[in-house]
Amino acid sequence: MTDSLPAPAQTMDAALTAYRGYVAGKLDTLTGQVLTLKASIGNNDLAAARPQWLDAQLTWQEIGAAYGSFGDLGDAINGLPSGLPRGTADPGFTGLHRLEYGLHHGQGPAELAPVAATLYTDIGALRGKLPSLTVAASDLPIRCHEILEDSLRDNLSGNNDQGGGMALALTAADLHGTRVVLALMATLIDGLQPGYTARVSATLDRLDTALAATKANGRWPVWRAVPLSGRQPVTGALGAALEVLAYVPALFSTDD
Amino acid sequence: MTQHTPPPGPDAPGTASDGAEPHAAGSALPRRRSFLIGAGSGAAVTALAATGITAASRPPESTTAAPAPAPAVAFHGANQAGVYRPAAQQRQACFAAFRVLAKDRAELKTLLRTLTAKGATLSTGLRISDPVPAEDLPAVAGGPPPNSGVLGEDVPPDSFTMTVGLAASVFDNPAYGLAAKKPKGLTGMTVFPNDTPDPAWTGGDLLLQLCADSTDMIHYALRDITKATRGVLALQWRINGFHSAPRPSGSPRNLFGYKDGIVNLAQDDQLVWIGKDSGQPAWAVGGTFIVVRLIRMLVEFWDRVGLGEQDGMIGRHRATGAPLGGTTETDVPDYAHDPDGQTIPLDAHIRLANPRTKATDASRLLRRGYNYDLGVDLNGNLQAGLIFASYQRNIQDQFEATQLRLVNEPMTDYIEPFGGGYFIGLPGVADKHGFLGEGLFT
Numbered sequence: 236m237t238d239s240l241p242a243p244a245q246t247m248d249a250a251l252t253a254y255r256g257y258v259a260g261k262l263d264t265l266t267g268q269v270l271t272l273k274a275s276i277g278n279n280d281l282a283a284a285r286p287q288w289l290d291a292q293l294t295w296q297e298i299g300a301a302y303g304s305f306g307d308l309g310d311a312i313n314g315l316p317s318g319l320p321r322g323t324a325d326p327g328f329t330g331l332h333r334l335e336y337g338l339h340h341g342q343g344p345a346e347l348a349p350v351a352a353t354l355y356t357d358i359g360a361l362r363g364k365l366p367s368l369t370v371a372a373s374d375l376p377i378r379c380h381e382i383l384e385d386s387l388r389d390n391l392s393g394n395n396d397q398g399g400g401m402a403l404a405l406t407a408a409d410l411h412g413t414r415v416v417l418a419l420m421a422t423l424i425d426g427l428q429p430g431y432t433a434r435v436s437a438t439l440d441r442l443d444t445a446l447a448a449t450k451a452n453g454r455w456p457v458w459r460a461v462p463l464s465g466r467q468p469v470t471g472a473l474g475a476a477l478e479v480l481a482y483v484p485a486l487f488s489t490d491d
Numbered sequence: 492m493t494q495h496t497p498p499p500g501p502d503a504p505g506t507a508s509d510g511a512e513p514h515a516a517g518s519a520l521p522r523r524r525s526f527l528i529g530a531g532s533g534a535a536v537t538a539l540a541a542t543g544i545t546a547a548s549r550p551p552e553s554t555t556a557a558p559a560p561a562p563a564v565a566f567h568g569a570n571q572a573g574v575y576r577p578a579a580q581q582r583q584a585c586f587a588a589f590r591v592l593a594k595d596r597a598e599l600k601t602l603l604r605t606l607t608a609k610g611a612t613l614s615t616g617l618r619i620s621d622p623v624p625a626e627d628l629p630a631v632a633g634g635p636p637p638n639s640g641v642l643g644e645d646v647p648p649d650s651f652t653m654t655v656g657l658a659a660s661v662f663d664n665p666a667y668g669l670a671a672k673k674p675k676g677l678t679g680m681t682v683f684p685n686d687t688p689d690p691a692w693t694g695g696d697l698l699l700q701l702c703a704d705s706t707d708m709i710h711y712a713l714r715d716i717t718k719a720t721r722g723v724l725a726l727q728w729r730i731n732g733f734h735s736a737p738r739p740s741g742s743p744r745n746l747f748g749y750k751d752g753i754v755n756l757a758q759d760d761q762l763v764w765i766g767k768d769s770g771q772p773a774w775a776v777g778g779t780f781i782v783v784r785l786i787r788m789l790v791e792f793w794d795r796v797g798l799g800e801q802d803g804m805i806g807r808h809r810a811t812g813a814p815l816g817g818t819t820e821t822d823v824p825d826y827a828h829d830p831d832g833q834t835i836p837l838d839a840h841i842r843l844a845n846p847r848t849k850a851t852d853a854s855r856l857l858r859r860g861y862n863y864d865l866g867v868d869l870n871g872n873l874q875a876g877l878i879f880a881s882y883q884r885n886i887q888d889q890f891e892a893t894q895l896r897l898v899n900e901p902m903t904d905y906i907e908p909f910g911g912g913y914f915i916g917l918p919g920v921a922d923k924h925g926f927l928g929e930g931l932f933t
């Protein structure tokens with residue numbers, strides 16, 4: 236999560252190519268992490284598996300796969316039980332959040348090993364498909380805005396919490412994903428609106444600070460357990476960032 | 492992004508495509524925005540331009556008749572509006588308390604300037620053809636519109652008032668360096684013997700009291716103000732209230748069915764505005780202390796009590812609002828000739844609240860509360876009651892003295908105070924050059 240930010244691209248094509256490279260790298264990392272996680276689950280070492288789930292989940296967040304950009308495979312990897320007839324018990328509930336659920340609800344290898352195996356396969360499939368996925372030019376400007384909208388809507392709302400309580404960690408990873416896209420787009424954005432990247436970055440810095448301030452002993456607390464006075468700076472800074480990020484897609488838009 | 496408008500450009504150059512390029516199979520397409528370029532048209536990047544501010548492309552004003560505009564209440568004046576201005580209380584209100592997230596004095600000042608600008612604009616009303624106010628992010632073609640549209644294109648004045656108060660916590664926050672400016676007697680809200688404070692409904696650094704004649708105006712204003720202050724104000728609790736129409740005449744009724752607001756302080760009584768001789772810091776002159784108390788009323792229980800007992804608890808006749816023994820609501824209770832409470836019980840609400848003696852006259856306060864109706868409690872009872880709001884130049888001598896007399900009054904069984912706070916209502920803003928709380932920074 237501390238990897239450095241990419242250099243700004245000079246054209247939208249170059250930005251898309253660089254972004255694809257970034258995603259490929261993240262999927263490679265994720266593949267390794269899920270392999271480790273799968274092994275821990277297989278060995279019934281759930282204490283080890285829990286933080287390994289978080290590592291994998293955070294890598295996924297850093298991809299910034301907002302608004303279902305990876306289609307069915309994305310759902311298989313990062314889907315939620317909502318909308319499924321049997322909820323958390325539904326066979327259609329798979330992937331990272333399914334593992335999170337099991338690891339925090341007393342499930343063991345019998346239930347979780349097959350889930351981990353499928354997850355591993357699905358990530359491999361996505362990695363394989365990546366070079367042939369067409370990404371719309373609209374994708375990156377929208378991502379700049381909407382990765383963090385998802386943090387608010389899905390993470391900090393508690394909607395996607397399957398027991399890990401790691402909304403803060405996920406939001407920090409989302410923030411990093413946003414910074415990556417923003418860094419790639421910096422030249423393009425500033426060409427349309429001089430100084431806008433710096434303006435956005437300032438709001439993101441504040442969010443960073445607010446997130447970091449919630450940590451206790453270097454660890455992310457469970458979001459719901461953070462007192463209101465600690466939550467307000469986070470949601471406040473996130474809201475402020477979203478208000479300015481919301482203009483990024485418009486800069487590239489032809490709508491009126 | 493104040494004063495920061497994108498470079499005006501021609502409307503969409505001929506390169507516009509209808510929408511996004513094909514996306515990953517089976518995935519959700521980005522919605523709602525169409526884009527100038529598609530993948531593979533990197534050369535077009537330099538041609539990208541925001542297509543000019545929305546103001547340039549707004550449609551001509553409609554010629555159809557709009558409903559008669561509701562009056563505007565002056566925002567500027569020696570005192571804030573929403574206390575004595577307008578004279579007749581508006582029909583709708585929102586009381587909202589915020590945590591102030593401003594990191595230093597300068598940001599706090601900017602916040603108060605923004606609130607001032609919002610209050611002034613919303614009080615006057617805004618036409619779609621007016622320039623986007625400087626405190627808003629400017630319209631960008633294809634971007635989020637500058638306002639929510641809840642009121643349509645034009646924002647009517649609708650008797651809107653915004654009243655701003657600050658809690659003690661703002662003065663206690665070392666980041667703002669305001670310790671020396673803290674008004675005397677501005678404390679946290681006292682917990683009285685019959686109170687059950689709920690953390691979800693107490694606290695907050697800054698109070699916004701928004702009043703207008705319609706609910707959509709209240710909603711619009713709150714949404715507009717929170718958008719303009721995002722990141723600096725964190726909404727902590729809020730409650731909407733309504734002020735009923737007279738039934739059938741005179742003062743409107745509260746949710747116990749009693750006429751409320753019959754007796755109130757006139758400005759001439761000089762018990763509301765903080766004066767020069769008050770011993771308060773000079774910046775606070777022209778301000779007032781605002782006490783907000785959220786008081787649930789157990790209406791089902793109340794409705795199971797005999798009318799005579801109800802009347803005795805209040806000290807007035809329900810039908811007419813007259814003091815017991817009187818005939819009209821404007822009759823003045825005569826406690827001097829009723830020393831034993833034969834006519835108006837000694838522990839009747841109005842008698843305890845205002846014994847009408849020389850000794851207690853200085854404890855009178857201005858009440859301008861609203862009814863609220865929130866939903867359902869755990870047991871299927873209505874969650875409804877009173878947003879008690881009082882204005883006074885001294886919290887302890889007026890509100891607290893009154894409240895202490897009311898401890899264990901018979902009505903106590905039917906009410907539950909659960910929230911609110913104490914605030915210093917800022918002095919008014921003289922004209923368009925000033926801002927709320929200006930004196931805090933001099």
Ligand code: HEM
Binds near residue numbers: 745747751788893906
């Ligand atoms: C849910 C709670 C309450 C209810 C239902 C209630 C109801 C009433 C009613 C029906 C009246 C008579 C009409 C009028 O003179 O306006 C009244 C008067 C008054 N109330 Fe309350 N009240 C409540 C809480 C409070 C509180 C918390 C205070 C102050 C601490 C207060 C102070 C007064 C005063 C000062 C008067 C005027 C008395 C006079 O001058 O004759 N009330 N209230």
